[in-house]
Amino acid sequence: MMMNYTMIALWGVVNVLQTYKMFRSIIVYEINRRRDKKLYAKNIYITRGDRLEMIAMVVVLPMTPALMFILHLLGDVGIHFLDVGAFLITCALLYYFNEVTGSYTKISPEGVEEDDGHGKKTFYPLNAIDKVTYRESCDSEIPDSVSFDTKSGERIARFGPIYGGYPLLAMTRFKMENDRWPDMNNPEEAAQVKAWMNWSSTIPHIKDKEISGLAEVDM
Known part of the structure; x- marks a missing residue:
């Protein structure tokens, strides 16, 4: 009986902490998105995790702790492998939730910065981009993708x-x-780049082509 009370308290705490974490992450996510829009005028473009993915995670994430809390309330089941499995699932979902809400790609005149949502950041100057590869998806529900790599093959x-x-x-x-990267501090060049920020001005220029040898530095 005592063990069951302990598990009720444990899953209750997990529910409270997880709920706090979710609301805090959502608020920070929305604040950052608003700030990102203001940076557009400075030629800084930030892409964050998909909002629909975040909403889906908000729905799914609380389910496991809530179910375990209710399970222990309904009967004296003590602690068993189901609790361990539920805890591992909760940790995995929380890890992915952090990735969705905290990850971003920042494109600025200085270069490309990425954060994986777990504190790991990478930065590459624009002139480190050597190869651009366009991959067309065979599934209509999955968007095409474009990858940018360095001369040494780093993504x-x-x-x-x-x-x-x-x-x-x-x-x-x-x-x-x-034959040079744009100077985004030059109004004319920045305006030209902005005018090309659409499908028809970009994709036809890289689709079905092998684009490499762009890098001016090797990283």
Whole structure:
């Protein structure tokens, strides 16, 4: 009986802490999105985790702790492998939730910065981009993707064009046509890049092509 009370208290605490974590992460996520829009004027483009994914995680994440809490309330089941499994599932879902709400890709005049949502950040200057690869999806429900790699094969960024990839694609087109990366502090060049931030001005220029040799530095 005492063990069951302990598990009720444990899962109750997990529910409370997890709920706090979710609300805090959602608030921070929305605040950051509002700030991101203001950075657009400074030619800084930030792509974050998909909002629909976040909503789905908000629905799914509380289920396991809540079910375990109710299970222990309904009967004296003590502690068993179901609790261990539920705890591991909760940790895995929370890890993914942190990734969805905390990860981002930042494209700026200085380069590309990525955060995986778990505190690991990477940064590459624009002139480290050497290879651009467009992959067309065979599934209509899965978007096409574009990857940017260094000369040594390290992945700089990878995303679907419709999910924030157009700024970097437009900069890549500028590099291909002018043999140099755009100076985003130059109003004319920045305006040209912004004018190309769409499907018709970018994808036809890279689709079905092997684009490499762009890098000016090796990283």
